[in-house]
Amino acid sequence: MWDQVGQALKLSTTKMLSQLAALLPGIVALVFAVLVAVLIALVVSAILRRSLAGFEFDRRVAEWGFPAVAEWSPSSSPTLLVTRAIAWIVILMGFLVGISAFDGALPSQFVVRLFTYLPDVAAAIVVLVAGSIIARFLARSVLIGAVNMNLQYARLLSVGVKWLVTVLAVTIAIERLGIGGGIIRLAFGILFGGIVLALALAVGLGSKDLVSRSLERETSKAAAPNMKEPVGHL
Amino acid sequence: MELDAISQPELEQIERAGSADLVIGIFDLERQEDGSSAATITREALAEFATPLRAIVVSNNGTHSPAVAAPEVAGDNHSPIVSSYSLPLPGSAETPQQSISNAYRQVFAIGSKLGVRACGVIASRDHNVTRQWIYRLVQPVMDLGFDLVAPCYTRQKMEGLLNRNVLSPLHRALYGEQLENPMGPDFGLSGKLLQQILGRDSARRAGTELNILASISSAAASGGFQVCETQLGVRTQRPTDWGNLSTLLSEVLGATFIDMEGRAAHWQSIRGSKILPRFGSPETPSSDTGTVDVHGMIESFQLGTQNLQDVWGLILPPTTLLELKRLSRLPEDKFRIPDHLWVRIIYDFALGHHLRTISRDHLLRSITPLYLGWIASYALEMQTAGLAEVDARIERLSKAYEDNKSYLVSRWRWPDRFNP
Numbered sequence: 271m272w273d274q275v276g277q278a279l280k281l282s283t284t285k286m287l288s289q290l291a292a293l294l295p296g297i298v299a300l301v302f303a304v305l306v307a308v309l310i311a312l313v314v315s316a317i318l319r320r321s322l323a324g325f326e327f328d329r330r331v332a333e334w335g336f337p338a339v340a341e342w343s344p345s346s347s348p349t350l351l352v353t354r355a356i357a358w359i360v361i362l363m364g365f366l367v368g369i370s371a372f373d374g375a376l377p378s379q380f381v382v383r384l385f386t387y388l389p390d391v392a393a394a395i396v397v398l399v400a401g402s403i404i405a406r407f408l409a410r411s412v413l414i415g416a417v418n419m420n421l422q423y424a425r426l427l428s429v430g431v432k433w434l435v436t437v438l439a440v441t442i443a444i445e446r447l448g449i450g451g452g453i454i455r456l457a458f459g460i461l462f463g464g465i466v467l468a469l470a471l472a473v474g475l476g477s478k479d480l481v482s483r484s485l486e487r488e489t490s491k492a493a494a495p496n497m498k499e500p501v502g503h504l
Numbered sequence: 505m506e507l508d509a510i511s512q513p514e515l516e517q518i519e520r521a522g523s524a525d526l527v528i529g530i531f532d533l534e535r536q537e538d539g540s541s542a543a544t545i546t547r548e549a550l551a552e553f554a555t556p557l558r559a560i561v562v563s564n565n566g567t568h569s570p571a572v573a574a575p576e577v578a579g580d581n582h583s584p585i586v587s588s589y590s591l592p593l594p595g596s597a598e599t600p601q602q603s604i605s606n607a608y609r610q611v612f613a614i615g616s617k618l619g620v621r622a623c624g625v626i627a628s629r630d631h632n633v634t635r636q637w638i639y640r641l642v643q644p645v646m647d648l649g650f651d652l653v654a655p656c657y658t659r660q661k662m663e664g665l666l667n668r669n670v671l672s673p674l675h676r677a678l679y680g681e682q683l684e685n686p687m688g689p690d691f692g693l694s695g696k697l698l699q700q701i702l703g704r705d706s707a708r709r710a711g712t713e714l715n716i717l718a719s720i721s722s723a724a725a726s727g728g729f730q731v732c733e734t735q736l737g738v739r740t741q742r743p744t745d746w747g748n749l750s751t752l753l754s755e756v757l758g759a760t761f762i763d764m765e766g767r768a769a770h771w772q773s774i775r776g777s778k779i780l781p782r783f784g785s786p787e788t789p790s791s792d793t794g795t796v797d798v799h800g801m802i803e804s805f806q807l808g809t810q811n812l813q814d815v816w817g818l819i820l821p822p823t824t825l826l827e828l829k830r831l832s833r834l835p836e837d838k839f840r841i842p843d844h845l846w847v848r849i850i851y852d853f854a855l856g857h858h859l860r861t862i863s864r865d866h867l868l869r870s871i872t873p874l875y876l877g878w879i880a881s882y883a884l885e886m887q888t889a890g891l892a893e894v895d896a897r898i899e900r901l902s903k904a905y906e907d908n909k910s911y912l913v914s915r916w917r918w919p920d921r922f923n924p
Contacts, residue, residue: 329920407863410815410862410863410866411866413811413812413815414750414812414815414866414869414870415750415869417804417807417808417811417812417870417872417873418749418750418804418869418872418873419747420800420803420804420807422807424807424811425810425811428811
């Protein structure tokens with residue numbers, strides 16, 4: 271009996287070791303792929319950092335109207351943010367190549383699904399960037415227009431417009447990624463309606479004195495042509 | 505050659521109607537005048553010349569027809585011959601500035617087609633326009649060989665503020681010529697200058713609609729043309745449209761900055777300024793009865809300072825922003841914007857426009873609270889001043905524009921390196 275037990279243990283050990291041995295090339299390939307990816311990432315990020323520094327990327331990002339990017343970036347440098355993001359993408363690609371070196375069906379399926387998901391991720395990023403640009407542009411237009419109309423709540427209007435467009439862009443991006451389904455639409459409806467209602471309440475109730483003062487001023491301006499106004503510009 | 509302002513067949517019809525020595529444009533964008541009376545005034549004005557002249561009068565009296573009306577002639581052979589032509593009415597979407605600019609283009613196109621020796625354009629409201637205006641604008645070109653005759657008007661101290669505080673001193677500092685009204689709107693031009701402006705205009709208009717009025721004086725100054733001024737008397741101003749002030753500023757300053765950008769190579773080397781010949785004697789303005797309410801203007805300035813720091817921060821250097829913040833806290837009676845600060849603000853906005861630091865429309869509209877602040881400061885300072893003091897004040901401001909020109913040139917050449 272002890273011989274049979276020993277035989278069984280020997281068989282299972284051999285089976286496990288042979289299975290481990292079968293996995294070993296895959297693991298080695300994974301480690302190798304990751305190491306190569308890290309090396310490539312280092313080289314790419316070094317080249318990119320030098321190019322962006324030559325292009326004065328940090329200053330230009332602020333000039334293009336994205337000073338907030340510097341706030342989110344490590345060491346307040348958008349250059350560092352971009353180079354690190356690219357480096358991590360290269361390492362991730364190396365990791366995925368390494369995983370696909372395993373012969374198992376599961377990792378391969380995972381990689382295939384991940385790659386089919388990438389266009390949606392890219393589309394979501396484009397929507398977010400475009401939304402951010404449009405939100406900023408519209409917010410600035412509203413702010414300048416409202417200040418020129420002498421509206422005391424100019425900043426409130428501008429911030430409201432900015433958040434409306436941003437929320438819309440984020441909702442489209444999340445929906446594109448297929449996260450949340452109907453809940454996102456519902457949440458967006460509630461949030462969007464909430465912002466509009468909050469603005470209406472703030473302007474109509476909370477700031478009613480402010481509004482009435484602004485309206486009074488507008489009315490008195492409309493009556494101005496009846497007065498002798500000696501100012502001319504051209 | 506720029507001839508698309510009027511269709512080619514119409515221009516050919518105008519050309520067939522006969523040659524002309526000069527073209528006179530008389531526009532009234534608010535009250536359309538009877539076309540024949542424009543021709544009559546012109547005929548009376550041209551009768552003052554020693555030699556009989558042939559002229560075509562272009563107006564926008566709403567009776568547009570592709571054909572040129574038959575010339576009005578007096579009985580004898582020594583009288584001028586005046587034909588008239590009515591332009592199509594301006595589009596409803598056009599602003600007054602765009603309408604004047606387009607009307608100018610159409611008159612220039614006709615003048616260019618006919619190869620006229622001189623061109624006179626009157627874009628002020630008609631009831632002040634007399635034959636004297638036409639004669640004074642055209643005579644220095646026809647008899648004395650000048651290429652550009654710019655207008656001088658009799659004004660109250662709070663009239664023509666954009667001209668006095670920005671356009672005139674800026675033109676003086678950039679091009680070295682002391683012109684009171686570089687953007688007219690009433691001008692006399694030689695055929696040579698007209699051809700030069702049209703040529704440049706058609707070359708630059710490909711991508712952008714320019715206000716041609718902004719480039720008339722600068723074209724004359726840059727091209728070495730002979731420029732003079734003539735006294736035209738009182739010019740009735742349109743009532744101030746406070747609701748559209750930012751549109752007016754955006755149109756006028758936008759056109760000026762675009763023109764300035766195109767002539768940067770020329771104006772960077774100019775230092776100082778010269779007084780130009782001036783014809784006619786100035787009229788004494790009627791007594792100034794109105795008072796200016798500066799309270800609203802200062803409030804607009806303070807609101808801008810509170811809310812537009814992010815926008816101005818992209819255009820103005822930190823020292824200017826600090827100074828503006830300090831000014832916004834001053835009580836009304838002590839509110840004064842120093843000349844050097846105002847001049848540098850204008851120069852920084854011109855530079856921001858050139859560098860496209862932010863959207864050009866945003867940049868130009870965001871200057872409105874600053875302009876109102878400056879006007880309030882000027883009005884407070886000039887409250888009890890007489891006309892001589894106003895002239896001295898404007899001269900001081902113009903000198904400040906000249907003195908700070910090195911700041912503009914340095915920032916224009918090295919915007920990254922030179923940022924105080």
